[in-house]
Amino acid sequence: MAGNWKMYKTPAETIAFFEKFRPLAGQAAHCEVVICPPFTNLAAAVEAVKGTRIQIGAQNIAWAKEGAFTGEISGPMIRAAGATHAIVGHSERRQYFSETDETVLKRTQAALEFGLAPIVCVGERLEEREAGKTEAVLAGQFEKGIAGLTPQQFAKIVIAYEPVWAIGTGKTATPEIAADAHRAIRGRVREKFGAAAADAVRILYGGSVKPDNTRTLMAQPEIDGVLVGGASLDPVSFASIVNF
Numbered sequence: 001m002a003g004n005w006k007m008y009k010t011p012a013e014t015i016a017f018f019e020k021f022r023p024l025a026g027q028a029a030h031c032e033v034v035i036c037p038p039f040t041n042l043a044a045a046v047e048a049v050k051g052t053r054i055q056i057g058a059q060n061i062a063w064a065k066e067g068a069f070t071g072e073i074s075g076p077m078i079r080a081a082g083a084t085h086a087i088v089g090h091s092e093r094r095q096y097f098s099e100t101d102e103t104v105l106k107r108t109q110a111a112l113e114f115g116l117a118p119i120v121c122v123g124e125r126l127e128e129r130e131a132g133k134t135e136a137v138l139a140g141q142f143e144k145g146i147a148g149l150t151p152q153q154f155a156k157i158v159i160a161y162e163p164v165w166a167i168g169t170g171k172t173a174t175p176e177i178a179a180d181a182h183r184a185i186r187g188r189v190r191e192k193f194g195a196a197a198a199d200a201v202r203i204l205y206g207g208s209v210k211p212d213n214t215r216t217l218m219a220q221p222e223i224d225g226v227l228v229g230g231a232s233l234d235p236v237s238f239a240s241i242v243n244f
Contacts, residue, residue: 003035003232011044018048024239026052046082057085063106075114091164101144126165160227166207182222211240
């Protein structure tokens, strides 16, 4: 159960969030809980979750270890801050910051090289869904952005399916629509990496996930967890999602 805070909260607000969230879901043992605040809050978040089962992730990662890449944050820097995960290829990175499937692969490989677990995002836009291209889009994103990993690398990633038309819009894919997309992704994994890898990989659903739709989404056998945006900013709301 992952939370993506996007561009919200200061370090002080981060500490206040965890003061409320820790007693509600800090020892959740039925799932992994990962919260991804902005880079400026990583240190405060890592300190705030000490003694709990909560893990902290970054929202992006550079593909280089270091160098002349103004504005980028590298894997070793993220690790040094105490984070364990990194979101890669979020639709907002693709939409606003020219992220491509090729750079998604490079960032994923960098995360793995520096000991971070990548949460790799895929998903179609509204016009692609309406044109009946969902499976083709997902196949293309998988082929260029994930299939280049070795089997050993692939075993360490998490995939997040985010229909772009459902992110922050209040529209949620029905559990059946989401499960169909997850099934298509898992089929690609089976073709490329084999049946055992397809069974083992965790595929999260992201897109207007809220406390009141988590149970029906999680009832789908194909859905292994959720990547939550807005609802992860409120400690009570996100705790109720974690403890669905």
